[in-house]
Amino acid sequence: MKNKNEKGFALVLSLVLLMAMSLMGGALIVISASDHQSNNVSDEFQQTFYVAETALLEGEKYLINQFLGPYKKNGKGERDTENYGLTRIQNTDKVTDPPHKDVEKCYNSFSDIDRLTFKPVSGAPVDEPDSATKSVVYADVNYRTFITDNVIDDAKERTRLSKFKFQYFFTQIGEAEFEGKGQSSKKAATDKGKSGMAYRVYGCGIFDDGKIIVPLESTLVFPNN
Numbered sequence: 473m474k475n476k477n478e479k480g481f482a483l484v485l486s487l488v489l490l491m492a493m494s495l496m497g498g499a500l501i502v503i504s505a506s507d508h509q510s511n512n513v514s515d516e517f518q519q520t521f522y523v524a525e526t527a528l529l530e531g532e533k534y535l536i537n538q539f540l541g542p543y544k545k546n547g548k549g550e551r552d553t554e555n556y557g558l559t560r561i562q563n564t565d566k567v568t569d570p571p572h573k574d575v576e577k578c579y580n581s582f583s584d585i586d587r588l589t590f591k592p593v594s595g596a597p598v599d600e601p602d603s604a605t606k607s608v609v610y611a612d613v614n615y616r617t618f619i620t621d622n623v624i625d626d627a628k629e630r631t632r633l634s635k636f637k638f639q640y641f642f643t644q645i646g647e648a649e650f651e652g653k654g655q656s657s658k659k660a661a662t663d664k665g666k667s668g669m670a671y672r673v674y675g676c677g678i679f680d681d682g683k684i685i686v687p688l689e690s691t692l693v694f695p696n697n
Contacts, residue, residue, distance in 0.1 A: 527675030578676035
């Protein structure tokens with residue numbers, strides 16, 4: 473009778489241990505899946521941040537090129553020095569909210585923008601920088617297209633990168649001090665404050681049609697012409 477009780481107890485104990493191990497195994501699978509998902513979100517956010525930095529760099533490059541003079545289309549790397557300066561990048565006369573419907577998600581990601589007074593920069597289109605035609609300047613660029621397919625051999629990576637895009641737009645803030653080198657021939661050149669014009673670049677990295685949006689901004693000051 474004693475042996476039967478011991479065998480019965482051992483059987484129950486074995487079943488309990490088996491259930492416990494099964495539950496632990498299931499918990500480990502859930503934790504592992506959760507960690508994997510968390511890592512994916514972290515990677516996607518990091519990539520979106522890099523894309524947002526690209527937006528700022530491309531936006532700043534546009535302003536600098538318009539100020540110095542856009543490159544001619546002759547392929548020689550020559551600038552159009554007859555069409556340059558602050559007159560190529562000025563605010564619109566009217567308040568525009570948002571600057572353009574294509575950058576609305578990016579625009580709405582900046583809570584400090586005064587929607588009642590915001591005027592975007594008007595100038596040559598981003599894809600026609602030497603144009604004399606003026607309109608609200610903005611960019612809405614797919615990241616895979618920006619990198620170009622020729623650089624990416626892996627089909628999965630191309631598909632993944634196509635989920636990212638960057639956007640940017642600008643506003644002319646107003647007068648600001650510009651620090652530049654003095655050009656007097658009578659004394660050594662020194663740094664001195666000069667009158668300049670400040671611009672704010674608003675850039676966003678966007679993943680999967682807005683599931684993740686990383687907004688960044690920067691300020692550039694150009695000397696008055």
